[in-house]
Amino acid sequence: MQLYMSEVESPLGKLYLGVTEKAVKYIAYDEATFLQQGMDFKLEENEMMKRLKVELGAFFVGEIDSFTVPLEVRGTDFQMKVWQSLQQIPYGAVVSYKDIAERAGSPKAVRAVGQANRANPIPIIIPCHRVIQAGGKLGGYNGSDVDRKRWLLNREMPF
Numbered sequence: 276m277q278l279y280m281s282e283v284e285s286p287l288g289k290l291y292l293g294v295t296e297k298a299v300k301y302i303a304y305d306e307a308t309f310l311q312q313g314m315d316f317k318l319e320e321n322e323m324m325k326r327l328k329v330e331l332g333a334f335f336v337g338e339i340d341s342f343t344v345p346l347e348v349r350g351t352d353f354q355m356k357v358w359q360s361l362q363q364i365p366y367g368a369v370v371s372y373k374d375i376a377e378r379a380g381s382p383k384a385v386r387a388v389g390q391a392n393r394a395n396p397i398p399i400i401i402p403c404h405r406v407i408q409a410g411g412k413l414g415g416y417n418g419s420d421v422d423r424k425r426w427l428l429n430r431e432m433p434f
Contacts (some may be wrong), residue, residue: 278316281324282306286335287399287423294323298347301396304423331399337430340366342400350394353379357391364405367431371409389414404428 276295283290293301293316326344333339348358356379363378364370372392376384392403404427408414413421413428 279319279321279324280316281318281320281328283328283331285331287426290331292324292327294321294327295347296321296323298323298345299327299397299400300347302398302400304398334399335430340431344400346397346400348396348401350391350396353381353384353387354391354394356380357388358395358401361392361395361401361403361406364402369405369407369428372406372414373409375406399427402427405431 276297278300279294281292283292288304291301291303291306292299293303323344330339330342330344334342348355350358357375360375360378372385372388373382375388376382379388381387388406392406395401395403398404404424406414413424
């Protein structure tokens with residue numbers, strides 16, 4: 276399956292997007308992370324890329340609170356459980372790493388949840404930013420700075 280790559284400016288900085296004809300595969304905050312996926316890609320727009328850009332733009336300005344683009348992710352069984360659990364967190368809500376570990380069927384795997392969040396290939400749409408530490412501290416965000424996580428949470432829960 277052909278992978279298409281594009282860049283888009285966002286309130287979070289430049290995003291690197293990867294899609295196939297049928298689904299979104301990657302959103303990365305830096306080109307190096309995208310390139311680490313080791314797949315050949317074309318620097319072209321296709322219909323899926325256009326849909327993704329429209330939905331991201333609408334999300335960033337508060338016009339939508341969920342995405343309809345189809346996703347295609349691959350990971351370990353545990354990662355897949357975590358990512359599925361993340362997608363069940365409602366817009367504007369937060370849960371703890373422990374909550375996600377319990378939902379994934381491994382209540383003691385809090386650190387593994389953090390690692391699965393870091394490995395999330397489609398941040399923003401698979402909302403790892405909605406997971407915080409038990410004491411309410413934000414913690415890291417998908418290998419990037421906490422400011423992005425704070426921005427996303429403030430977009431969803433303005434004070």
